[in-house]
Amino acid sequence: MTVDVAVVGGGVIGLAIAWRCARRGLRVRVYDPSPGQGASRASAGMLAPVSEAYFGEAELTRLLVASADRWPAFRAELEAAAGVEVGYRDEGTLVVALTPDDLAEAERLRAYQAGLGLPIEALRPGQLREREPLLSPRLRGGAYAAADRQVDPRRLVAALRAALDGTVEPRAVTDLSEVDAEVVVVAAGCGSAALTGLPVRPVKGQILRLRAPAGAPPGFRHVIRGYADGRSVYLVPRADGEVVVGATAEERRDSSVTAGGVLDLLRAAVDLVPELAEYELAEAAVGHRPGTPDNAPIVGWLEPDRTVVATGHFRHGVVLTPITADAVADLVCTGEVPSVLAPFGPSRFASSLVDAGRSGGTR
Ligand SMILES: Cc1cc2nc3c(=O)[nH]c(=O)nc-3n(C[C@H](O)[C@H](O)[C@H](O)COP(=O)(O)OP(=O)(O)OC[C@H]3O[C@@H](n4cnc5c(N)ncnc54)[C@H](O)[C@@H]3O)c2cc1C
Numbered sequence: 001m002t003v004d005v006a007v008v009g010g011g012v013i014g015l016a017i018a019w020r021c022a023r024r025g026l027r028v029r030v031y032d033p034s035p036g037q038g039a040s041r042a043s044a045g046m047l048a049p050v051s052e053a054y055f056g057e058a059e060l061t062r063l064l065v066a067s068a069d070r071w072p073a074f075r076a077e078l079e080a081a082a083g084v085e086v087g088y089r090d091e092g093t094l095v096v097a098l099t100p101d102d103l104a105e106a107e108r109l110r111a112y113q114a115g116l117g118l119p120i121e122a123l124r125p126g127q128l129r130e131r132e133p134l135l136s137p138r139l140r141g142g143a144y145a146a147a148d149r150q151v152d153p154r155r156l157v158a159a160l161r162a163a164l165d166g167t168v169e170p171r172a173v174t175d176l177s178e179v180d181a182e183v184v185v186v187a188a189g190c191g192s193a194a195l196t197g198l199p200v201r202p203v204k205g206q207i208l209r210l211r212a213p214a215g216a217p218p219g220f221r222h223v224i225r226g227y228a229d230g231r232s233v234y235l236v237p238r239a240d241g242e243v244v245v246g247a248t249a250e251e252r253r254d255s256s257v258t259a260g261g262v263l264d265l266l267r268a269a270v271d272l273v274p275e276l277a278e279y280e281l282a283e284a285a286v287g288h289r290p291g292t293p294d295n296a297p298i299v300g301w302l303e304p305d306r307t308v309v310a311t312g313h314f315r316h317g318v319v320l321t322p323i324t325a326d327a328v329a330d331l332v333c334t335g336e337v338p339s340v341l342a343p344f345g346p347s348r349f350a351s352s353l354v355d356a357g358r359s360g361g362t363r
Helices: 012-023 058-082 100-115 125-131 153-163 189-196 259-272 274-278 321-334 339-344 346-355
Strands: 003-008 028-031 093-097 121-123 141-145 167-169 181-186 201-211 223-228 231-237 242-246 280-291 298-303 307-311
Touching: 003 012, 012 028, 012 153, 012 307, 012 321, 058 153, 058 321, 058 339, 093 100, 093 125, 100 141, 100 223, 121 125, 125 141, 181 189, 181 321, 189 201, 189 280, 189 307, 201 259, 223 259, 231 259, 242 259, 259 274, 298 321, 298 339, 298 346, 307 321, 321 339
Parallel strands: 003 028, 003 181, 028 167, 093 223, 181 307
Antiparallel strands: 093 141, 121 141, 201 242, 201 280, 223 231, 231 242, 298 307
16 A cells, blocks of 8 residues: 555654654554664663763754753653653753863863853762762762753653554565655665665664662662763663663674673773662663764755655764654655754765765755
């Protein structure tokens, strides 16, 4: 049967697009041989536009903030439709630094973020430990980003699948011209390059899941983003006892968990929160972030055919899920690119598209 919208890729981006399109009355089908098992499964699920605002990415930061603002309503609507909770927490991020050099690096970034007008406040060691008594007494200082949030991406995938009024066909698409639909949306993460010619490359991330003893919740509530002797790490506590420890960033395609990767993450984690040494190491996994040359997503029409792309979300796919899904649903319904996403169209990589026999449009 010809559907209105076929979505190639069933990670958080593809599933959310399919759900939003179905909500508007469109008939949708998702193609994916292993839905939810790509980057979305590895992901930590931080919604952290403030503590992840990096030098030279001010335009991307504006998009992250705009999408993060949509998360409370998106989450409420999704949980109501699915009957599944997505693990949304709003305690904010504590940035912590172990050595004077670590503190200098953390403070440089905090000053940049504050200069953009983002809400981030410097904290002294005593103030950090007042918020989280389990933090190491060796900490030199840090900051608090109250507006950062988190969700559990595995729960998010489950909720999107439960809410979706449409089919998920468990197969890979190798040729877009064979997909029977009015509009085809390519949301295939790292698989998008082979389908479109766009410059999306895998950036490997090793990431661990620890578990607090005896089924208790972790002994801390904030997301902790730390600098420890030149290594950086983040710790994401879930209400169900899990603590996510992430992540490496490697320009590699393989999926091996390495001794060095695990060692770096655990050493930094335990330096910052010593109690974590007592937690169970429940999982060591690898995911590949769909990276782009400018670290920003690619969302828009591919001309001259009926294809839309929504890919390249790199390290921000979960925070960017609501804005991407709504923008693509708008695009499909009206043909127009919503202004918030105008700077992120595929035409900025026109030379790659010409090589692949396509062009990026603004229709
Ligand atoms: C270690 C790690 C930590 C991260 N932490 C965060 C975080 O804290 N916050 C945040 O916002 N983001 C985070 N990210 C980034 C985020 O996970 C990604 O940006 C996001 O998951 C991308 O979603 P996606 O749906 O585009 O890709 P994916 O989840 O990779 O989904 C793509 C899907 O497409 C399918 N596919 C591929 N090719 C084809 C084909 N030819 N036909 C059919 N299907 C196909 C795959 O099977 C896959 O299921 C993290 C990523 C990693 C790896």
